[in-house]
Every structure is written in C-alpha cells, then in structure tokens.
Amino acid sequence: MSIPERTVQVLSPVSGVVAHRIAIGGGVLGVAAAVVLTFQGIDQIHSFPLAMLGLVAITASAVYFGIAASPFRAPFTRLDHAVVASLGLGAVALNAGSQLGTNTIIRDDWGPPALALVLLGVGIFRPTIELIVCSAISCTVIASIAVLESSSFTSRLPLVTYALVAITPVLAMGVSTAVLSSAFFRAYERYAAIGADGPELRAAVEATVRERRLEALGDEVLPFLTSVVESGVLTERDSLRARRLASELRAVTVAQLDESWIDELGIEVHDPSRSAERMSGEQRSAIRGLVQTAVDPDVAARASMRLTDHDRAIVGTLVLERRDGERLDRGELAPYIAMVRTFFPTVRTEVRGGTLRVIFAYDA
C-alpha cells in the first residue's frame, strides 16, 4: 500500500475541511482582483484576447483548486498542486503578454496578487518543501517576466526593484504557507507522539479484560479446579464435569477470539474471512467515524458492510442509509470521507440524499 504523504490534511482531516473553505474564499478574491485590475488598467492592454485568456486561466486555477481540495476528493496531490500553480503562472504570463510593450506600471498588474490569493489555502494540503520549491519556481518566472516587461515602464529604477515588486505577493504568501504547513505538521507530530491512548486508559482496558475473563472463570471453573486440588482425588463425576466445563469454556473462548472491532459498530457485516481485522488503525478510524457519524442513534438507520477477500486485495462496500428521508450531513461526514480517501489505496464514494455508498479496497 502506498504511504500517505506527510501533509497536514492527512494528519488532521478537519483542518483540510476548513482549508477547503479558505481555498474557495481565496479563489473568489483572486478572480475578483484580476477582473477589477484588468478594467482599472485597461489603457495598458494591447491584446484583449490574451487578457481574457489570462482571466480564464486564473479562474480555471481557482476552480480547479476549489474542486480538488474538497474532502470528497482528498487527498490533494502533488499533481493537483502542479495544475493549480501552472494555470496560475500561465495566467500571470498571459496578463503580462496582454500588456507587453504597453505596460507602464508594474504594481497594478493583477497576475502575482491573484496567484497569491488563489494559493491562500494550499499550506494545509502540501508538504513544506514542495511549497518552498513551488514558490521559488513561481518567483523566478514572475521576476523574469517583470524584467522582460521593464523596457516599457515609465520609471527608471534598477531591474531588481521591478522583480521585487512583482514577486512580493507570491513570495510572502509562499513563505508564509510553507511556515504554516511546517508549524502545523510539527505540532501534530508532537500530538501524535503523545498519543491519544494514555497510560491511564491502557490500564483501564487491561483491567476490563482481566475482570471479564476472571468473571467467566470465577463462577464455576476456578472453584471446581480448586476443589479438585484441595481434595487430591478425582471422581468420575469430576471427570464429566471437567469435560462439560472444557467444552463450554472452549466455546466462550472461540466467541471471544471471533470478536472484531467491526462488531462494536452495530451494523450488518458480511465478513467471512475476518478481513476487517487486516485494516490499519487509520483505516479503522475512517470507517468507524463514517459509520458513527452517518448513523445517528436517534434516527432509524440501516447500515451494512460487505468485505470480499480477493487474491491480493480486500474489497469492501459500506452502505449507510437514513430511513427518515433526511439527507446525510455532508459537512459532518467530510473529515471521515477525506480519511477514507487518504488511507485506502482505492476508494469510490457516492453520497446521494440519505444514502452513502463507499467502495474501497486495501491490501490483503
């Protein structure tokens, strides 16, 4: 199974949900800034088709980011990042091209600030190093474009000044999102290292298991064995009783061995090969979260899961359905949908009205 990337979205799916909203807000602002500045600096444009293409490109970048960053399409990949950044840089180039030779003032160009706004939420979705590399590439491209355009500027300043003015938004946004990603990630790693399951809880679980087992033995088995040891003699009746107790205890032990985490969810499960036991902790968290969130205990609901063992993979189908006719709350499901999509190598999810269907596969 491929190992999920080390991003904040993977560690904390809830952050990904909030960042998705910020990505949409940033995209709307970026496109709005581009439109306003296009009309404000219309006297500097010599090619309207290029200017319009630039607006289309920045809109496409924002729309793509808004879609790809959705928890229902998680995780946001390197390829997604490359598409968003390339479309954005293309928009910067088209904006510059539409004014090449007629651009008199660089600081009213919309390309760099619009790109920075579109990328506002990207820090949560990608690793720090990638954000830095992307910023470096973007700044290099933007600075080069600024230098190319400089011959038409009305002022006569060192070229580095134009480059600095041009890269300011993208550099500031790029470095700060990289810091955001790094700081988030380090904090969450500390959180993960502490672990949610502290020593007190472990001790409580141990005590529960111990007491449960002793309870099962304490009524009859242990007193019987003690009495045999104390008397030092075995009667025929004792032998028969030992056989019966052994049979009962064997049945109880088998039942306990057969217990699975999936049974605790209280849903209908078809898992003849006990394949649920082969899910990792994160995969279990995702499935458990989905089921617990979708199946409101106060609402009559039907839930079922079927796991089929194939040669090298286990294929599962999870269906959650509300019977009260209400729609499933997509917002509440979002973090777990993101987890399912991140931690299972193959996933397809469908949410329609009150029914959620998740088809997933994982290594056998």
Added chain:
Amino acid sequence: MTAVPLEEALERRAAADAIRSAVATWSIVMLSITFAIAASVTAVAGLSYVALALASVALIASPCVLLLRRVRSPSIRLIIGLLSVIGLIGFVSGTQSFNGAGEAQPDYIITLASAAFVTINGSVTWRAVPLLAIPVLYALTVFIPLVFVVWPNDVPWRFDLFTAIAAVTLLVVVVVVRASRQRSQAAFDAVTEVRLQVEQGAHRSQLESRASAIVHDTVLNELAVLATTPPGPLRPEVRRQLQSSLSHLSREDWLLGPAPSDEATHGGLDDLIDRCRARGLEVSVSGERGLLTALSGPVVAELLRAVEQCLTNVLKHSGETTAEVVVLGSADEVSVMVIDDGVGFVEPTDPGDRIGLRASVKTRLEELGGSAQIWSTPGAGTSVVLTVPGEPAR
C-alpha cells in the same frame, strides 16, 4: 476519557500557533521586501534608512512579539498597538519628501507597510473585536497617508488596492475560521474520539488474544487433562500443574506479567522434549538450535510454548507417537517446523476444533510479529512452521 480534553486542546492550539507563525512570517517577508525596495530606490528617493528602520521595528516587530509570545496584559497590548500605529505614521512621514521617481516609489513602500500593518495587527486583535478590528485598521492605513502626505502636500489621493486586498483577504479568512470554529471543534472532538476508540480497540483485542492464549494454556488444558484422567487420587505432576495454573490466575498481573511457562514449565527446548516424552511422544530435533539462543528470553518462551502446543496437538490428534522439530532461519527470522506423519486434517469448519492452534499458536506468534503456517492433508501428516522475527545484535 480524561486525556481527550488535553489532546483536543493540543490540536486546536497547534492550529492557532501555526496560523500565528504564518502571519508573522508573511509580515516579516513584507518588511524585508520593503527594505529591499527602499534600498534599491534610496538613491532616487532619498529615503532615510534610520527613519525606516525605526518605523519598521515599531510597525512590525512589536505586533510580532504579541503574536508569537502570547502577551496577555491588555495595557501592554494597547501600548504595542499604539507603537505599531506610530510605526506606520513614521513610514508615511519618512517617505513624504519623495518627489516623484515614478515606479516603485515610496507610496508602494507605504502600501507594503500598510498591508503588513493591517494583516499582523488584524491577526492580533480580531479575537478582541471580531470583524470590527480589520476595517478599523484598514481605515487607519487610508487616514494616516491622507493626514501626513496628501493634505499637507496637496497631492492627489490614490486608492491603494493592494492593502485593500490584504484587508479583505484577512477578513475572509477570519469570517471562514469563525464560521467553521464551532463545527470544526465538534469535528476535532469526534475525530479524536474515534481515533481513541480505535487505539483502545486494538489494545483490547491484543489483550483478549493474550488472555485467550493464557486461558487455553492453563485452565482449558487442566480441564482437558482432568476429563481424560481416570478417577482416583491425582498424580503428583497433574496436581502440581493444576496448582501452578490456579496460582498464576490468582496473581494481580496474570494477564501482563510473566507467563506461567517462564516460572516453571519451560526450561528450554530440552525440557520441552522431556515433557513430551513423559506424555508418550518421542520428539527428534534437528537444524540450527543455536538460533534460539539469539532470541530474547520472552520471545523464546512464547515460541516454545507455541511449539509445545503443536506437539500436544500431534499427541492428541495425529495418532502418531513420534514428531520432528526442525530449527532453521537467518539473521532476519527464526523458524521452527513441527512435523508429523499422522492422519492430518482439513481446515476445520467448527473453529472450536482447533482453538489451541488459534489461541495458543497463531495469536501468540502474531503478537511477536511472527506467523504460523500449516500444511496438512488427510492421511499425509501435518507440518506447522512457526516464524518469529530475528532480533538485532546488541
């Protein structure tokens, strides 16, 4: 569930700290670029480095302290906020002597400073005066240049779109974060709770397996022996074994403490073979026995206990009185094969039929990170391969 609030707090604090660091970085980058641009146009614009430096420190450094050092005193926060406003005034005043060098002129430097001012102060104050803080700060960035540059010098006022974008962006982020806060806190709680349940479930499952193995190796074995022992006085070794099992289960640490095998039952492979011989099974050993000595004591004890269960199965089910044990392996893993030429078996339909193999062999080895593989054909004997990971040399 006592740990949950702490973990939730950690996760939320992580988010808040990361946002603070990012905003501070954004402002510091803006400040650095401001300096770089100021340096590049100094010759033309005649700007004062000293004035700019002082203004920058007041404008940016002081709110950064607020952001990163978590200053809680309202009066100190107010003083630092005023310092920041004075810093912006200094920036604006320090560049007013500029008389038109065209592009990248001081008004752009003012723009950068203004955007940094709005962003960093907005991030510091929005919790205290939600939604009002950012418009007020933005108004200051418009008002201060009007008072200190536009009106005294009678120059045209120019709308600063860049600062407006910074202010609106921050406002959008604040609105989204505020709107999502209640719901995302509930989601944080729910995800944390689910992860906790899974961790506890995994721990419980591991302990249940261990408990099953112990119950099987002690009580179930003793009951099986009593069920097949003829009536009459107990043999001393049966009585001793019963006492050992009862004594183990009466201990507070019977689940996680040393297994009964560690106390008396197992002294090593030779003892195990001797015990089998006493019960009527002749066992021959071949291969590299020395590999067992490279494993730690607890691992050897668990492995031998699994081997003993396999030999017990040979005695009980195979119809044979001989078996072979082969030890082989490498630096990465050690395997023990238990082979008999008995009646063999097919995979049981009733799992209770092979509880010893499951509870006492498979789960035991899985806990050690190893595995148990079984090959058996009716009439053609059985081979069980027990494998545990090798341990790194110390």
